Amino acid sequence: MPLVRRKKVVLHDVPEFVASEPATAASARDVFYIAQTGEIFPDYEAFSTRMSFYNMKIFQCELTGKSGLDYWQALESERSEAQTLHSRFPAELKAPILAAVQWQIMGRLDHLVDMVYDRFVNRYYAGEKVFVDVDGEKYFGRITKVFPPKNLTNGTSQPSNTPLDPHVIGVDLRIPAEDALARDDPMAYFYAVQLVEDSTALSVDSKPPGTNTSESEKWSSSEMETKASSLSRDRLSFSKSILRRFIRDCVERDAAVASPWTVKRIIAEQHGVATEMPDDIRRAIDGAKAGEKEKRKKVWEDKFEAEGIPSKRRKKEEPVADSEANTPAPAASDVKPKPKGPIKYPIEDLDVTITDREKKAGRKVMRPPISREVPFGEAFERFLMSWAFFQSFGAVLKISTFTLDEFESAIRHTNPDIPCTLLAETHSCLLTVAKERTGVRYTAIESLEAEEMDLDDSAHGVSLADIAHEAKGLGYKSQLATGSSSKDSTRSTWEDTLAIYLRDHATPQAVPNLRRIMQGLMFEPSLSSSTSKRKFAPSTPAERYPYLLSEDKIAIFSFLCEICIASRVVRAHIDWGDASLTELRKEKIEVNREKRRLTDEIAQIDAKIDPEGEGSKVDAGQNKETVSEKPASTVDMSSPAPGPLSEEDELESKQNGNLSDATDDVPASGRRKRPSVLRRVSSKLSIDSPNNKVASHTKDRAQARIKAAELKSAIAERRKLDEELNKVERRLEAIEREFRQLFGVGRTRHMGRDRFFNRYWWLDGMGIGQLITSNGSASYGTGRIFVQGPSVFDLEVISARGEGVVEARQREEDGPDGSLAPGAWGMYSEPQEIEELLTWFNGKGIRENQLKNFITKWLDHLMAGVKRRQALCAAALESSASAAQISEPEAASRPERRSTRGKGTSTSVYDSSREPYLAWTNRHQQQNGR
Template identity: 25%
Template sequence: MVLFKRKPVRYLPHPYIDDQECDVWVISESNEVFVSYDAYLERMDFFKSKRFTCEVTGRSGLTYFDALRSELAGSKEIDEAFPQALREPVLRRVQFSTTSRIDNLVEEVFNEFKNDFYPGELVTVILDDSSRLNGRVRDKAKFAEIRGIDGGILRNAFSRYFVRLIDRPDEEALVDDQHIVRDRKIFTKQMLRSFIKNAVTREGWIGAPWLVKPEIAERFRIDTNVPPHLQHSTKVAAKKAEKRNSNVEQQDGMFGIWQPNKFPELKPAPKARKGHSHQHPHPERTLDPAAQAYHNFYHQNTPYVPPPMPDPGLLPRSWGHMQPPPQPPSDYPPYYANYLPPNQLAPNGHYYPPPVQPPAPQPVPLKQEVVVEIPPPPPSIKYPIEDLDVEPVRDGTHRPALKFVTKELYSDETLTKDAIPGLKGENIGLLLETWNTLNVYCQVLKLDSFTFDDFVDAMQFSSMEVDCELFVEVHCAILKQLVNSEADNEGAIQISLPDLPDSDEEEEEESEEEESKAPTPTPEPEYPAKRTRSSLNKVKFAEPEPEPVEEEVETVPHRAAEMFGEYDWISRLRKRDFKNGGWELVMVGLFHQLSGRPRLTDLCNKLLAHLAPLDAEPTIETARIQYSTMDINLRAEALQIICQLFLETKTVKDFLEDMSNTMTQYRKAKIEHQRARKEALARLKELQVERKLLAPEPEKSPSPVPELEEAMEVEHAGEGDVSIPDSEDEEPVVTRSLRRGTDRAAERKRKREEEQERKEKAAEAKQTKGSKEYQKVLKQIEKEREKVQAAEDAIIVVDSDLREADCPRTRVLGKDRFCNRYWWFERNAMPYGGLPDSSTADAGYANGRLWVQGPDDMEREGFIEISKQERDGYYRRFQMTPAERKSLEEGPTSLVNAKQWGFYDTAEDLDMLIGWLEGRGVRESKLQKELALQRDLIIKHMEKRAEYLLPREKSEEPPARMSTRTKTYVSDKSHRCLRWRNTTAVAEQGYRHVEPPPKPRPRGKKNQYVVEEKITSSAQSVLNKQGKPVTRQGTRYNF
C-alpha cells in the first residue's frame, strides 16, 4: 500500500456515466477513471510528484508508480523468503493485537516463535553426536506438564517433532525442543517485520488493533470480525460516558458550592470579508428545521471533507456509498439554491448524481440529553464448555497417529506391520467383545485367562493335525453352559431355541397331501338375480380373477439337516461328546436351529454354507475339516453368536447377582475402613497436641568448651614471662611473672564444672517425671499411624476388589471432541495382568493397548454432519466446518464410524494424546483426567506387552521332550497360542472341557474315577495292579 504523508493514498471513486459513447481516461495502476482530461492530467501530475513512500521497504521520495513497483517487488521477495509453514500461525498471532509500536509487536512474535516449529518447515536436527542433518517437520506433538499431588511440577511441558531427513529418505528423527533449530537466515526480526508490515494494516486512532488484509485473511481463513471491545465506536462511547460521569461527579461534589458566580461568556461576532455581505434581507425570519439543517451544512466552521474511499480494487461500480449534500427547502431564499461549495465537485470533473430527497427531520428539543449506550464487554467464558465450541488451536499439532489391525484403514501400505491378515474392519469389535466376555466370565466358564494377542493368534491358527487348545477349550466351555449334562437336571436346555426349519420329509408329506386332494373345478360366472342386457354383458366380459402365485421355495445353501439322525446335536452336547469333530458338529446343529430366528437367518446360513457345503458329504469329518479351514472373520462371527447365547443363561444372571452382592459387601467394608481411618486420624491429631505439650524444653546453647578456655587463660597468664623479640638477633628478655596464675585458672575451671553439673542434674530431675508420659505418647502416636496406614492399605485392596467385581458392563474411559470413544479393557471386571495362576501369567498383561472407537452414527450426525445453517454459522465463527476441523485435527488416521477401531501401544503416544486433549471441553476434560489417573498402569502393561511379543532367544526357550511319532509337532515359537493350557478346568474338575467326564468306579472306591482311553495302536500296553503302564523296573516284580 503506497503511502502519502504516512497515510495510505485515497483513490477516487468511479464516476457515474450516463452516456456510454463519451471518452474516458484511465490510470490502470490506481484503477481510476476520468471523464475530464484536465482532471486526468491533474491526477497524473500528482502521481508523478516524488512525495510517495514504499510501505514495504520504507523508501521515500518516490513517485507513485515507483513506490508501487517497489512494493510489488518487495512483497514478492518477502513472499518467497518467509517460510510458508509460519505464515498462518504468525498472522493469527498478529490479528487483533493492540500493541501500538510495530517494533514491540515484532519482538513479541519473534520470542514466541523462535523455539516453536510447525509441520512442513525446513529445520536442522542436532543428533547426540553433535552432527547436524537437514530435514522437514512431518508431525508435531505437545506434551502437557505433569504435576504431583502436592502441586509441584514433575515434568515441564514440551514438544516433540517427527522430522523426515532429506539426506536419508527412509529415516525419521524423533527430537525434542533442544535438538532442533532453524536456519538463522530464514527467520529473522527484519524479515518478520517486513512480512508483518506487508500483511497487516492499522487504523489511525489510538488503540486501534492490527488487522490482516482482507485478501490474505480470506486465503488463510482468518476471522476478520473485529471484537466489539476493540471497535472504534466502543472506544468513543466509553470515553464520552467517562467524561459525562466525571462532569456529573464534579457538579454533585462540594467544590461547586464555593465557585464564584460568573457572567456568561461572550464571544465577538466573526468579521465579514471585504466585498462580501452576509446580512440577510430578512434578519428576523425564523427558519424551519429543514432550512436550519441546510444552513448549518454550508456554514459550518470546518469545510466539508468527503469520506475516505476504499481500495480501488474493491470499489463497487455504483455511487451508493456517496452521501450528497442536503437539498434546500422550497421556501428558502432562491439565491442559495444555486450555491454549491467547490469541494462538492468530484476531483475527476463530475458532479454528484441526482440527490435523493431526505426525509424532513423531526424537531429536536433545545435541551435533550443524549444517552450513549456502551456495549458491555464480552462475558468471560466459564469452562468447561462444549468441546467443539472451544477455539481451535492452529499450531500445526494434531492427534497422534493411530495404529490399526486392518490394512484397509492404512493410507500408507508400508505401515501395516500391526495389521491382522484377512481381517475385515467390521469384525474388530467382535473380537474385542468376545475376548472381553471370555476373560470377564472366565471363572464361570472355568477357563484360564489369556491375552488378546494369543486369542487373535488362536483365531487364525489352522491345522489338520494339531488342535489349538485355547481355540477348542473356549468353544467347548461355552457350549457346556448352553445345555446341562445328563447328570445335571436331566440335561436341561438353558437358552430359548426356535423351532427347527421345515425338513425335506415334511415338505414331501405336504406335497403328497396336496396331490391326494381332488382337483377343484373352475367356477362358472355367477349371474345376477335381476338379469338385464347390461348386467349380462358385465358378467360375460368380466376379467378372470388372477390365480394365486405360488411362492418360490428358497433353496437351502447347505446340508446341515442331513448331518443329524436320531443322535442330534443336543444329545451329543448332553453327553459331552466333543472329541474327533464332536463339538464342531454341535456348532453346526446349533447354527441350523438358530437359523429359525429371523435376525440370525442370513448369518447362520452363511456359516452353514461353509461348514456343511453342498459339494461335500454331510458327515462329522466334513464338519471338523471345514471348521479348521474357516477364516478369522467367520470364526469371529460364530464365536460371537454363542457368546451372546451364553449371556442369556441363568448361570450368568446368578453370577452377576452374586457379584452385585459381593460389591455391596465390599462397599460396606470400605466404609468401615474409612471410618477407622477417620477415627485414627482424629486420635492422632489429639496425640500430636499432647506430644507438643509434653515435649522437653529445648536445651540452651552450650557454653564454650572448658579446654579451649583453659588454654586461653594459660596463654594470657604466661604472657608476662617471655617478651617477643623485635629482631632475630635480639634475645628475649625475662620479666617478672604473676604468682599463682596457673592455680587461679584451675580454680575457675573447677567452679565452672560444678555449676554445669548442678544445672544438668536439675534439668534431669525436672524431666524424669514427664519422660515416661512423653514416651508413652510417642508409642501411641506410632500405633495410630500404623492403624491409619493399615486402613489405607485395606481401602486400596477393597478398591481393587470392587474394580474386579464390577462385571455388568465394560466402562469406557471417555470421549474426545469428535465423540471417539477410548477403551482400556483392563479398567474393570478383570485383573490388570490376567489371573495370577493362569498358564500364561508370565506375560504380565491382558490386552496392553488403549483402543479408540469411532463415533456413533447418531453422535456423528448431531456433532459433525450438521445442517447447512449450523454449518455456515460454525464456519463464520472458526473459518472451518466441523468435518473440516475433524480432518485437520485428527490427522491422516481418522475414524468415520463406530465399526472402525484404532489403538495406541506406546508411552510416547499416550503422552502425546494427553497433551493433545483440550481441558476446556466437557468431554475431553473428563477423558484427560481419567487418562492422567490411569497413565502409569496403562504404560506399565504396554511395556509388558512389548516385552512379551519380542522374539525369544534360544536360551529363553524352555526345554521340552515330546513324542512326534503319531502327532505332528508345531513349535509354539511361531504360534504363541499353543503355550496356553486350561489349568483351571483341570484343577477344578480333573479334566479339560473337550474331554468327556470320567465314569465313577464301582461302590467301595469313593472319589476315584476310571478314564476311558482309546487305543491308538494295535499293541496294548501292559498295566500293573495300580493301572499304570509297566516300566522296566516294574517288570521285575510282575510275576
C-alpha cells in the first residue's frame, strides 16, 4: 500500500446506503466509482476531492522507498517490485520463513530480519538452487535431499521425508539462538546435491568468481554429498536487503503495544502457514503485552514519585478464609465506594473544573474580553488567508513582506490620484503566476448568463448584455511591466489584465458578487441632470478599481490565491519546504548533540574549580583540598612569623600576588570556603616547630602557585566553552525560527484550541516573515492573536456532552461578550490581555496545555511584535493628529503670504502619501531591475 508521510493510505469504506439498500432497479442511484481502488462516493464533490488527492505527487512506494509519486505510480511501482521480488526469492524458503516470523513480537522489523537471516543463512532445503564449492571451483547444483544429524532422527540414521522436518528446531525463533544452535547445528547437516547443466537457471550476474561453467556441464547429472560449508546461494535471490523486502511485503502488525507480526492471510493460505493462533502462543503474547504495559506504567509511576506526585497504587487483596468465602454478600447500600485515585493530568478540557481552592488562590475564572473589531467583518477570514498566502509564498511570488495593517490600508485605498504600489505589486505577482492556468474565453459572462433567471436589470443599473458587450471588448492593451521599473507603467496595466483574467476564469461560485465586480470595473455611475436618476457610463478598469468595495477586492485576492496554490511553482516551493524541514531536523539533532557535549565539558571543569560542590561542607569541618586557597602570605598574621624572607622568597611572594588575581573569578561558593581554609592553615602552623614552619610555608607557596595556575587555565577554558555554548544556543534559536518559517509554507496552522474549541492564530514569522530584523530589533506581521470560533463539528462534540451543560459553563467563563459563533473572529492586541489570557488557560486540559506551551515558547517574540505594532500605531495617530491642528482662523489670517507656486502643498493639509502602506516598496522588484 502506498505511503503518505510514512503512513499507509486508508481506503474509504463502502457508504452505508450502498451496503443497506438492496441492489434493485427501483433503489438504484447514481454513484461515483474509482475502479483502481474500489471506492464508491455518493456525490461528485467527494469523488473529485479523492481523485485530486490521488493525483498529488506526495506518495511513496512502500517497497522501493521512491518518493514524489502520485498514488497510481506508487501502486504500480509496488506491484512491479513485488512481482520481481517474489519471482527471485527462493520458493523453497518462503514457507519456512513465513512460518518462523508468524506471531513474533519484535519492536523493529530490522531486528526481525537480522534474526531470520542468522537462522537461515546456513540452512538449505530440498529443491533449492545453490553454488557448490569443489576444490575451490564453483559449480551449479540443486539440492535433492536433506540429511539431518542423527540426534534429530529419533535414534535412527534414516532421514525424515517430511518437508518441514529438517531445521525444525533451528528456525524456531522462540528458542534462544544458543540453545537452537546446540540442539540443531546447521553445519552437521548433509545435503545431496545434483549438479545441473543449465547454468541459466541461476542468475548470471550473481555468479561468484571462479565459477566453472564448462566443468559444470562436464559434471552434469552427477550427485554428491556435502555440508553447508561448501554451499552458497545466489546473492540476488537471498540477502539481507531482499529478505527485508520480502518480509515487509508479507507481514503486517497492529499499532497496539507488543502486537505480534502476522503473515497476511491470503499469503499464509498460499504457503500453508497456520492462521489460527495456538493457545500457548496467545498466552505468551498476552503476557508480553501485560509486561510491556506494566513496564510503561512503572516508568510513569517512578516519574511521578521523583516529581512528588502521588501515583495510583493497587491495594493488595488479602486472602479470604474458607469460612468467610461462604458468607453472603453485603447489601448494595452497605458497600462503601472505593476511593478514587489521583487524576493523571492532562485530561479532556471540558472535564477540568476549577475548585474553590483554586478560585481563592487567584485563578482567573473568566476569560479576558475578546475584541470583535476585526477588519472587514465577515470577509476577515478571506482577508487574513490572502495575507498569509503572500507571507508563505512571497519567495516564489517575488514580493517583499508587508504587515497586515499595510495590507488592510491598501485595500481601503480609494484615491485614484495617488498610486498604491502595494496593490499594483500584489496583483501583478499573482497574475504572473496564475497565467499558467489556461482558461476559456468569456467564462464569467457565460456563467453569469446561465445563472441569471430574471431579465430585470433595474436592481443592478446595468444590463447583463451591456456588461457582456464591454467585457468582450476588453483586450490586452499592455503586458505586465516586468521589464520596467516605472511605477506608473506597472499601475497602468495590471487593472486591465485583472479584468481580462476575471472575464476568462472567474465563476459566481469562485468569486462572490462577480456581476457587481465586473460592473464596477467597467462602468462609472453618473447623475442625470434631467431625471436625477443614477446612470452608468462605460469606463476603464484602471479608473474604476479604487472604487470597488473592500469585500469585492478581498474576493478577488482570495480567488487569485486559490488559482496560484495549484500552480507549478507553488507546488515546487511546498516540496522544497518539506525537504528543507528534513534538513533542519537533522541539523537540530547535530546541534543538540554538540550542546550536550559542551554542557558535559563545562560540568567537568566546574568540578575541577569547585570539587566539593558546596562551600558549607568545608565549614562543617571536612578536611578537603580547595582550589580557592590563596598563597600562604595571606595567612592570619597572629600566628608566629616564619622568619625573614630571602630575595627569592620576596620574588615568589610577588609572583603569587599576581597569580592571586586569577582567583577573583572563582564562584562565590569557593570564596566562602576561604575562612575555614585559613583557620586550618593557621592552626596547623601554630603547632609546628620553627624549622617545620619554614619548610611547610615554602611547600604551601609552591602548591598554591601550581593550583592558581591550574585555576586560571580552567577559568579560561570555562569562558571559552561558555562562548561556544552561547553560539550553539543562538543557532538553536535560529533553527527554531527557520523551522517556523518553513513549517507554515505547505499549510497555515493555528497555535491550538481552548476548552471550548476556539482556535488561536498567530501568523508572525511564517514564510518570508521575520521575527527579528537584520539589526536585531523586533519585527511583526500581524502583531495580534486572532481567535476563531468553533466549527460546526466542534459544536456537535460539545452538544454531545449534554444539553445546557457546556452552555452554562460558557456563560460563566467566556465573559460578558459571550462565546464566538462558528465562523466568527476576534482578537487580542494588548500585551496585558495576552498575559491575562495565559493565566486563564488551564494546563490540566489537553488542548489548553498544548496551546499554553506553544504561546509560552514564543511569548518573547509575540510580545515584542505586539508592542512594536502598538508603538507604530501610536506614532501614526500622533502624526495625523498634529497635522490636523491648524485651525481655520489661523489659515485665514495669512492668505496674503501664500505663494501661487505653493497652492497645492500647504502644510495645513495632511500629506496622506506619507502613510506606511504607500511608502512600501518591493525589494524584489528593485533587485531584479523591474
